[in-house]
Amino acid sequence: MLTLYVKTGCPFCNKVLDAGGELGIAFDEKDIADDAVAAELVSRGGKRQVPYLVDTDRGVAMYESDDIVAYVREHYA
Numbered sequence: 001m002l003t004l005y006v007k008t009g010c011p012f013c014n015k016v017l018d019a020g021g022e023l024g025i026a027f028d029e030k031d032i033a034d035d036a037v038a039a040e041l042v043s044r045g046g047k048r049q050v051p052y053l054v055d056t057d058r059g060v061a062m063y064e065s066d067d068i069v070a071y072v073r074e075h076y077a
């Protein structure tokens, strides 16, 4: 499963979501507008920054939109 932490209106998040759309990838989106989700993000990744990808199948997690786009292109295109 690919979980993507996002924030509404975040251009870096939209870049990842657009790439996912092009590749036909469905993310389980979690919006940090919800304080509980934001706390979960910080707990998992160590800082409050979106987008943040968690790939449970591969045991991979990462920040940085360009890295996320490159990762999904490499593994899920």
Ligand SMILES: N[C@@H](CCC(=O)N[C@@H](CS)C(=O)NCC(=O)O)C(=O)O
Pocket (backbone or CB within 6 Å): 007, 009, 010, 011, 012, 013, 048, 049, 050, 051, 063, 064, 065, 066
């Ligand atoms: N270099 C990062 C920039 C990410 C970034 O600046 N994200 C902003 C939202 S657009 C953020 O997480 N801000 C903290 C917050 O909204 O609480 C990337 O490309 O992913």
